[in-house]
Amino acid sequence: MSLGPLEIILILVVVLLLFGAKKLPEIGKGLGEWIRELRHAGRELIHPGDQPPNPPGRD
Structure with a gap:
């Protein structure tokens, strides 16, 4: 179940x-x-x- 355009607009109005x-x-x-x-x-x-490991002393 996804949000439709009407639900999104309603949420934006409530937040506003x-x-x-x-x-x-x-x-x-x-x-x-x-x-x-x-x-x-x-x-x-x-x-x-x-990701490369942290240099020594930088923990």
Whole structure:
């Protein structure tokens, strides 16, 4: 089951009413950073050996 366009619009209206227009860019930025970190963590789980090890003394 997925969200249709009407449900997405309803969610956006509720968020706008709860937080106000001035707060939306800050919320969007935080959400974008969270999604970026989640994707990075997912890549780490799938391909754990792709990152070089930390240099000594940098733990």
